[in-house]
Amino acid sequence: MDIAEFRRRGKEMVDYIADYLENIEKRNVYPEVEPGYLRALIPEVAPDEPETYEDVVKDIERVIMPGVTHWHSPYFYAYFPSANSFPALLADMLSGGIGCVGFSWASSPACTELETVVLDWLGKMLKLPEEFLAGTNGEGGGVIQGTASEASLVALLAARSRMVKRVQADHPEWTELHIMSKLVAYTSSQAHSSVEKAGLIGVVGMKKLPTDSKFAVRGETLRKVIEEDKAAGLIPFYFCATLGTTPSCAFDRITELGPICCAEGMWMHIDAAYAGSAFICPEFRPLLEGVEFADSFNFNPHKLLLVNFDCSAMWVKKRADIIGAFKMDPLYLKHDHQESGLVTDYRHWQIPLGRRFRSLKLWFVMRMYGRRGLQQHIRKQVALAKEFETLVLKDKRFEICAEVVLGLVCFRLKGSNDLNETLLKRINASRRIHLVPCQLAGQFVLRLAVCARTTESRHIRTTWTLITQLASELLHENQH
Amino acid sequence: MDIAEFRRRGKEMVDYIADYLENIEKRNVYPEVEPGYLRALIPEVAPDEPETYEDVVKDIERVIMPGVTHWHSPYFYAYFPSANSFPALLADMLSGGIGCVGFSWASSPACTELETVVLDWLGKMLKLPEEFLAGTNGEGGGVIQGTASEASLVALLAARSRMVKRVQADHPEWTELHIMSKLVAYTSSQAHSSVEKAGLIGVVGMKKLPTDSKFAVRGETLRKVIEEDKAAGLIPFYFCATLGTTPSCAFDRITELGPICCAEGMWMHIDAAYAGSAFICPEFRPLLEGVEFADSFNFNPHKLLLVNFDCSAMWVKKRADIIGAFKMDPLYLKHDHQESGLVTDYRHWQIPLGRRFRSLKLWFVMRMYGRRGLQQHIRKQVALAKEFETLVLKDKRFEICAEVVLGLVCFRLKGSNDLNETLLKRINASRRIHLVPCQLAGQFVLRLAVCARTTESRHIRTTWTLITQLASELLHENQH
Numbered sequence: 001m002d003i004a005e006f007r008r009r010g011k012e013m014v015d016y017i018a019d020y021l022e023n024i025e026k027r028n029v030y031p032e033v034e035p036g037y038l039r040a041l042i043p044e045v046a047p048d049e050p051e052t053y054e055d056v057v058k059d060i061e062r063v064i065m066p067g068v069t070h071w072h073s074p075y076f077y078a079y080f081p082s083a084n085s086f087p088a089l090l091a092d093m094l095s096g097g098i099g100c101v102g103f104s105w106a107s108s109p110a111c112t113e114l115e116t117v118v119l120d121w122l123g124k125m126l127k128l129p130e131e132f133l134a135g136t137n138g139e140g141g142g143v144i145q146g147t148a149s150e151a152s153l154v155a156l157l158a159a160r161s162r163m164v165k166r167v168q169a170d171h172p173e174w175t176e177l178h179i180m181s182k183l184v185a186y187t188s189s190q191a192h193s194s195v196e197k198a199g200l201i202g203v204v205g206m207k208k209l210p211t212d213s214k215f216a217v218r219g220e221t222l223r224k225v226i227e228e229d230k231a232a233g234l235i236p237f238y239f240c241a242t243l244g245t246t247p248s249c250a251f252d253r254i255t256e257l258g259p260i261c262c263a264e265g266m267w268m269h270i271d272a273a274y275a276g277s278a279f280i281c282p283e284f285r286p287l288l289e290g291v292e293f294a295d296s297f298n299f300n301p302h303k304l305l306l307v308n309f310d311c312s313a314m315w316v317k318k319r320a321d322i323i324g325a326f327k328m329d330p331l332y333l334k335h336d337h338q339e340s341g342l343v344t345d346y347r348h349w350q351i352p353l354g355r356r357f358r359s360l361k362l363w364f365v366m367r368m369y370g371r372r373g374l375q376q377h378i379r380k381q382v383a384l385a386k387e388f389e390t391l392v393l394k395d396k397r398f399e400i401c402a403e404v405v406l407g408l409v410c411f412r413l414k415g416s417n418d419l420n421e422t423l424l425k426r427i428n429a430s431r432r433i434h435l436v437p438c439q440l441a442g443q444f445v446l447r448l449a450v451c452a453r454t455t456e457s458r459h460i461r462t463t464w465t466l467i468t469q470l471a472s473e474l475l476h477e478n479q480h
Numbered sequence: 481m482d483i484a485e486f487r488r489r490g491k492e493m494v495d496y497i498a499d500y501l502e503n504i505e506k507r508n509v510y511p512e513v514e515p516g517y518l519r520a521l522i523p524e525v526a527p528d529e530p531e532t533y534e535d536v537v538k539d540i541e542r543v544i545m546p547g548v549t550h551w552h553s554p555y556f557y558a559y560f561p562s563a564n565s566f567p568a569l570l571a572d573m574l575s576g577g578i579g580c581v582g583f584s585w586a587s588s589p590a591c592t593e594l595e596t597v598v599l600d601w602l603g604k605m606l607k608l609p610e611e612f613l614a615g616t617n618g619e620g621g622g623v624i625q626g627t628a629s630e631a632s633l634v635a636l637l638a639a640r641s642r643m644v645k646r647v648q649a650d651h652p653e654w655t656e657l658h659i660m661s662k663l664v665a666y667t668s669s670q671a672h673s674s675v676e677k678a679g680l681i682g683v684v685g686m687k688k689l690p691t692d693s694k695f696a697v698r699g700e701t702l703r704k705v706i707e708e709d710k711a712a713g714l715i716p717f718y719f720c721a722t723l724g725t726t727p728s729c730a731f732d733r734i735t736e737l738g739p740i741c742c743a744e745g746m747w748m749h750i751d752a753a754y755a756g757s758a759f760i761c762p763e764f765r766p767l768l769e770g771v772e773f774a775d776s777f778n779f780n781p782h783k784l785l786l787v788n789f790d791c792s793a794m795w796v797k798k799r800a801d802i803i804g805a806f807k808m809d810p811l812y813l814k815h816d817h818q819e820s821g822l823v824t825d826y827r828h829w830q831i832p833l834g835r836r837f838r839s840l841k842l843w844f845v846m847r848m849y850g851r852r853g854l855q856q857h858i859r860k861q862v863a864l865a866k867e868f869e870t871l872v873l874k875d876k877r878f879e880i881c882a883e884v885v886l887g888l889v890c891f892r893l894k895g896s897n898d899l900n901e902t903l904l905k906r907i908n909a910s911r912r913i914h915l916v917p918c919q920l921a922g923q924f925v926l927r928l929a930v931c932a933r934t935t936e937s938r939h940i941r942t943t944w945t946l947i948t949q950l951a952s953e954l955l956h957e958n959q960h
Contacts, residue, residue: 001565001566001567001848003498003501003502003566005566006494006498006566006569006570007494007495007498009566009570010491010494010497010498010566010569010570010573011490011491011494013494013570013573013574013577014486014487014490014491014493014494014573015487016574016577017490017573017574017576017577018483018486018487018490020577020578021483021577022483031589031590033589033590035585035589035593035823036593036616037589037593038589038590038593038594038597039593039596039597039616042597044600044601044604045601045604045605046598046601046602046604046605046846046847046850046851047846047847047850047851048850048851048852049850049852049853050847050848050849050850050852050853051847051848051850052848053567053848055847056567056843056844056847056848060574063590063594064578064590064594064840065590066590067588067589067590067591067593068578068580068588068589068590068591069580069586069587069588069589070580071578071579071580071581071588072579078587079581079587082579082580082581082834083579084576084577084579085481086481086483086485086486086489086490087481087533087536088576089486089490089573089576089577090486090489090490090493092572092573092576093490093493093494093497093569093572093573093576094493094496094497094540096497096564096568096569096572096573096788097493097496097497097500097501097564097569098500098544098548098551099551099552099562099563099564099788099789100548100549100550100551100562101551101559101562101789105515106549107549107558107559108547108548108549108551109511109513109515109517109518109547109548109549110511110513110518110543110544110545110546110547110548111547111548113515113516113517113518113519113547114518114543114544116519117518117519117522118526120524121524121525121526122526124524124525124526125525125526136516136519146626146832146834147832147833147834148833149831149832149833149834150831150832153831157681175661176683177657177658177660177661177683178657178661180657180683181655181657192833193833194832194833197806200805200806201637201681201682201806201831202681202683203656203657203660203682203683308576308579309579309581309834309836310832310834310836325680326677326680326681343515351629351630351633351681351831352626352627352629352630352674352790353627353628353629353672353673353674354562354626354627354629354789354790356789356790360544363536364536366526366527367526367527367530367531367535367536368481368530368531368532368533368536369530370526370527370528370529370530370531371526371527371528372528372529372530373529373530
């Protein structure tokens with residue numbers, strides 16, 4: 001394909017994407033394929049000779065689309081949103097075109113510097129404490145990770161390294177592994193599975209703490225377990241708080257938890273993967289109070305802030321803590337400015353070496369929506385969830401299972417878990433809407449997350465009609 | 481921005497990218513900016529109100545481009561290539577438009593299944609042993625990681641977990657950390673820094689082995705250190721071999737090393753990040769002999785195989801080994817097909833949870849180039865490196881420092897390290913070409929990697945003219 005054909009095919013692809021998104025509602029949100037469907041549709045080996053673009057492009061509808069779960073359908077309510085906006089798509093195209101790999105300042109200064117500055121922009125939009133911003137001579141700063149999982153892991157590794165060094169200062173005869181055998185980390189029993197995975201990778205004990213009636217970890221719970229663990233000779237070093245848990249969008253009480261972590265010299269990381277975007281609205285900002293006690297904070301603009309996946313924003317108060325956990329500098333990665341202290345080499349802030357120019361999409365989105373436009377988007381998603389909640393509350397056969405704070409509604413039929421499991425199966429089997437379940441206090445619960453940018457009130461009402469219709473059928477069958 | 485504007489702006493962006501790539505040669509390959517240049521060029525906070533697309537787009541040339549290191553300039557010879565091809569750009573646009581997150585089969589079956597099948601395609605193109613392929617009921621298979629760093633880490637964690645379980649079977653009273661204190665991993669002193677980083681993250685001893693005169697680790701070296709370590713009570717568990725090291729593109733002797741790893745029950749991971757693409761050519765395939773002894777193998781199609789970053793292809797013989805290191809299944813990620821054994825949930829094969837639809841670009845590239853087109857590309861890059869080597873060899877002031885096998889030439893002025901360091905500084909200060917150095921056997925060496933798809937013989941000759949001109953000036957100054 002020469003450059004002239006790329007111009008033509010690129011424009012066709014823009015139209016294909018526009019057509020896809022414009023008509024996505026006509027597709028079943030959840031595919032009908034069975035596992036293994038795709039292998040039979042394409043050859044067993046790659047072609048020896050080039051195929052034409054026509055050959056390839058016709059397979060998008062034949063091979064790919066039948067197996068796509070349409071995350072941007074207005075009827076997609078599963079997991080949490082994965083953002084998709086036009087400014088982000090355009091910026092990602094540009095990022096691909098430039099195609100630089102920004103592991104060090106020198107490998108593409110614009111890639112590194114834009115990231116630092118737009119994470120300051122975003123931090124200011126959230127009113128993060130000054131210490132989290134890079135500014136021109138701050139000790140902290142932001143970085144774009146791929147996912148919140150990586151942020152939790154990076155924070156845990158930094159915390160581990162910091163505590164090992166601290167303990168070794170008092171006990172130079174103790175090995176790293178001996179110290180690690182005493183380390184203990186904590187998170188909520190409602191925390192994302194990736195926090196537990198971070199503990200497995202980092203080989204540290206990770207205790208899951210019970211929550212209160214609102215599914216939040218309270219200070220008293222943490223205080224008690226810390227006391228017990230210290231009495232048993234353990235060293236508490238890391239607490240991963242969640243603001244907006246995955247099952248029910250619960251908020252750990254960081255104003256209670258933070259001071260405890262500080263007093264104990266523990267690292268508090270805040271995982272606000274989903275909820276974090278909402279903190280740009282003054283009415284939701286109080287949920288972030290207590291962030292001043294955290295060592296690191298993370299949320300995913302790729303969830304609720306209209307930046308396409310992947311873009312997980314993470315800030316630390318002391319960049320030296322993160323860099324200290326990883327740093328190594330072979331000669332082929334050295335550059336003249338490295339020792340000046342003025343430059344950031346983001347490869348020391350993350351697990352991978354390479355990184356794409358992801359700040360472009362954050363920059364495009366913040367500028368083309370403006371703070372006000374982004375706030376409007378969040379308020380709209382929340383209002384739609386509230387509308388759905390109101391519909392549920394009006395139907396006495398159903399119950400709401402957790403407070404609706406942002407765009408997630410947890411609900412169920414009053415009745416057994418089996419009943420609800422069957423209802424969910426039928427809902428998803430319709431393929432017209434797509435939800436996933438969660439477990440709350442032993443109950444099987446349906447989760448409806450307002451996901452797509454294009455979901456409107458009419459979709460919410462259609463969705464509720466379908467759910468109640470399926471519920472009526474199910475309850476009717478059960479009565480007979 | 482509404483959908484009509486996206487159609488218009490998307491087409492403009494296609495043209496911008498095409499113009500950029502078409503005229504990239506006119507730009508200085510390495511930017512002139514000083515650290516901190518960007519912050520002064522844009523406001524301190526994000527705008528409250530939306531800006532227009534014109535506002536944003538005009539800042540690409542004003543703010544971004546002055547700070548870009550142009551990886552796709554034909555005069556870019558630093559690091560290793562990061563691929564950029566039109567089919568991959570088109571596929572990445574499609575991936576962004578679909579915008580699914582493929583962490584589980586159900587979250588988008590096409591995303592998971594295409595990945596499995598095209599990694600079989602690619603594995604067959606490399607003539608990987610059958611055991612690495614997924615097929616319809618294989619125990620192995622492929623996965624796209626973001627970077628080779630992640631692949632080395634995932635392999636190390638799988639190896640650690642496998643060995644801990646094995647040792648615990650014999651010594652149920654030993655804790656994981658106690659066993660870890662005995663574990664020892666090995667890699668080449670020439671291995672990529674990310675292998676050492678993987679050891680740090682995984683908290684296992686990582687010994688760097690000396691190499692022979694061709695910068696390759698030999699079997700005898702590994703055998704000796706294993707014997708010593710076992711005698712000292714340690715447990716060798718992981719060897720990371722490199723095919724195509726970053727400093728000099730050296731090849732560890734896996735036909736010697738592999739049988740030793742197998743005999744010891746160690747995990748052999750092969751990191752062929754750069755060189756792996758070449759193995760699709762029959763003339764380079766012998767370099768991969770010995771892969772049958774490996775547990776995992778990885779290379780980056782985003783380096784030499786025309787697939788835009790990020791696309792790091794990894795295969796394992798036993799997927800259960802990888803999954804076993806991480807697996808955890810919260811209810812909101814469960815789906816009906818999960819227990820059938822037919823489906824792959826790639827979130828258990830990697831560090832992050834989320835993942836983009838990256839197999840599309842691999843699929844587009846393999847089809848639109850065909851095996852033959854990809855072979856041609858590799859042969860062209862190698863021929864250009866050979867051409868440069870010939871120029872160097874003709875000039876008696878210079879020497880070649882390592883065998884030129886693929887697209888990398890390591891060379892230097894005969895003389896001191898200081899002399900070569902000054903030469904490199906002047907080369908890069910010209911901003912017309914861009915190289916990075918390496919250290920080989922205590923010598924400061926210049927690395928010229930043929931990177932861009934568009935580098936031609938005339939660029940190589942112009943490059944050599946510039947280098948010899950700067951060298952002549954430098955040597956002349958030194959004589960006076």
